[in-house]
Amino acid sequence: MNSLFLLAAAESESPLKQITSTFGWDPQHFIAQVISFLIVAGILYWKAYGPVLAILEQRRQRIAEGLANADKIKAELARTEASRIEILNTANAQANKMIEEARALADKVLQQETQKAIATAEQIIVKAREAAAADRVRMLAELRREVGTLVVNTTAKVTGKILTAEDQKRLAEETTRQLAA
Secondary structure (H helix, E strand, O other): OOHHHHHHHHOOOOOOHHHHHHOOOOHOOOOOOHHHHHHHHHHHHHHHHHHHHHHHHHHHHHHEEEEEEHHHHHHHHHHHHHHHHHHHHHHHHHHHHHHHHHHHHHHHHHHHHHHHHHHHHHHHHHHHHHHHHHHHHHHHHHHHHHHHHHHHHHHHHOOOOOOOOHHHHHHHHHHHHHHOO
């Protein structure tokens, strides 16, 4: 059996030589291709990959700055909203206070004006009563004069004599006393 192996080994080349001959591998070409690949990879890294990485890093930084600015803007917006709500609440409180003060002032003015109107009405009533009393006195005086004149005229006609001034005066006074009682 050993001989078979030896025979097979003798007939066959080494497995490495067999693979290289099957695939057409040549060490000189392989080394040249490795060197060419390294040169192309270096140039690509230097001219393409490095700048692309730098651009990506700049974009990453801008995105991070944008997110940080967005957070700052959100915080500022929250502060602004809080101050806006506080200002609105303060303004509403002041407006309510002013409305209450205006109502109280309006009630006070209404009461004052009502009191003035009542006082004016009372003065008008007093003046009207005084005027009515004065008119009454004046009318009574006129009535007395006229009644006295009528009595004198009637008495003169009934008695048929002409009354003297003294008689007229006496009759007018008696009539006035009777009317006053």
